[in-house]
Amino acid sequence: MSSDRTGKIIRVVGGFYYVWCREDAQVYQCRARGVFRKDSFKPVAGDDCSFRLTKARDVEGYVEQIAPRRNFLIRPPVANVDQALILFAFASPEPNCSLLDRFLIEMRRLQIPAVICFNKNDLADEAARFRLTESYRQSGCRVLTTSILNREGLEEIRELMEGRTTVLAGPSGVGKSSLTNFLCPEANMEVGQVSRKTERGKQTTRHAELFAAGGGTFFFDTPGFSSLELQGIGREDVKAYFPEFSEYEPRCRFQGCMHIHEPDCGVKSALEEGRISRERYDSYVQLVDEISAKKKSW
Ligand SMILES: Nc1nc2c(ncn2[C@@H]2O[C@H](COP(=O)(O)OP(=O)(O)OP(=O)(O)O)[C@@H](O)[C@H]2O)c(=O)[nH]1
Ligand SMILES: [Mg+2]
Ligand SMILES: [Zn+2]
Numbered sequence: 001m002s003s004d005r006t007g008k009i010i011r012v013v014g015g016f017y018y019v020w021c022r023e024d025a026q027v028y029q030c031r032a033r034g035v036f037r038k039d040s041f042k043p044v045a046g047d048d049c050s051f052r053l054t055k056a057r058d059v060e061g062y063v064e065q066i067a068p069r070r071n072f073l074i075r076p077p078v079a080n081v082d083q084a085l086i087l088f089a090f091a092s093p094e095p096n097c098s099l100l101d102r103f104l105i106e107m108r109r110l111q112i113p114a115v116i117c118f119n120k121n122d123l124a125d126e127a128a129r130f131r132l133t134e135s136y137r138q139s140g141c142r143v144l145t146t147s148i149l150n151r152e153g154l155e156e157i158r159e160l161m162e163g164r165t166t167v168l169a170g171p172s173g174v175g176k177s178s179l180t181n182f183l184c185p186e187a188n189m190e191v192g193q194v195s196r197k198t199e200r201g202k203q204t205t206r207h208a209e210l211f212a213a214g215g216g217t218f219f220f221d222t223p224g225f226s227s228l229e230l231q232g233i234g235r236e237d238v239k240a241y242f243p244e245f246s247e248y249e250p251r252c253r254f255q256g257c258m259h260i261h262e263p264d265c266g267v268k269s270a271l272e273e274g275r276i277s278r279e280r281y282d283s284y285v286q287l288v289d290e291i292s293a294k295k296k297s298w
Helices: 034-039 097-109 126-137 154-161 176-183 235-241 243-251 266-272 278-296
Strands: 004-013 016-021 027-032 048-053 060-066 083-089 114-119 142-145 165-169 209-212 218-221
Touching: 004 060, 016 048, 016 060, 027 034, 027 048, 083 097, 083 154, 097 114, 097 235, 097 278, 114 126, 126 142, 126 278, 142 154, 154 176, 165 176, 176 218, 235 243, 235 278, 243 266, 266 278
Parallel strands: 027 060, 083 114, 083 165, 114 142, 165 218
Antiparallel strands: 004 016, 004 048, 004 209, 016 027, 048 060, 209 218
C-alpha cells in the first residue's frame, strides 16, 4: 500500500523531483502533482515535502505538498537555508569583487547569514591574500581561506557547517564541487577545469543539489554564475550595505552624501588614507551607477 511520507527535495532534473525520505533515508524519484503546474509554483532543491509512492514501483512517487519555505534564493534556486558560504578563489578565476559584493547584499536582504571563503590560497602570495581578506573583513562578514587542493582551512569549514543547512554559492571554477566531494565523498560531483584562455570556470555543475553530511549537516552544491542583478534597491540604499563607511559619514559636509561627487566627503578621505578598501569602494560606485542608469531607462 502506498502511504504518505515526508522528505526533502534534493535535486530537480528533467521534470523529476528527487526526494530524500525522512523515514528511511532513501531517495525516491517523483513527479509533481498537476496542481503545481497549474499554480506555476516550482518546487526547488531544499523544499520540504510530503509524497506518496506509486503502487507499481516502490522507488517512484508523487510530490503531494510543499511545506511553507523559511527562505528562498532565486540564484541559485534553493530553499530553506540557514547560511550561505560564498566561495571565491584568490586566483583562477580572479575574484570579481563587484559580484562578491552583490552576493553579500542579496544575502543581507534575505537575512541569510553569509560567510566568505577565499579558496585556492595555494595560488596567491601572502601579500595578495592579506589584502583581499582584510578588505572583506571590513564588510562585517567572517572571512575564511582554504586550499582544497592542499587540504588547508577545511576543519573550520566543517565546524561552521555542522548541524546546519548551508548553500555553497559563487562563480564557476572556484571549487564548490571540489569542496562538496571533500565534505561528502560519496557525492562524487564532477569537477571542471578553469579555461587557460579566459581564466573562467566551465560551469560544470548544472543543478543545485542537496547533500547530507551526517549529524544534521546539509549543504547545497550549486552551479556557478558570473552576474547577479540586484532588484528592488534604490541608489540611496546601497551605502547601508557597506558598513565600513558609517564611521566616516559624520565627516561628510552634506547630509545624505552619496560619497561619489560631493566635496568634503569623509568616506572619500578615508579611501584616500587607505582606511577603506579600494575594491569595495569601486564596487559601491559601480552599483550606484548601475541603479541610476536603470532608473533613467524607465
Ligand atoms: N589550485 C587549486 N585548484 C583548486 C582548488 N580547489 C579546486 N581547484 C580546482 O578548480 C577547478 C574547478 O573546481 P570545481 O570544484 O569544479 O569548481 P565549481 O565551483 O564547482 O565550478 P562550477 O561547477 O562550474 O560552478 C578544478 O580543476 C579543481 O581541481 C584549490 O584549492 N587549489
Ligand atoms: Mg561545480
Ligand atoms: Zn560622503
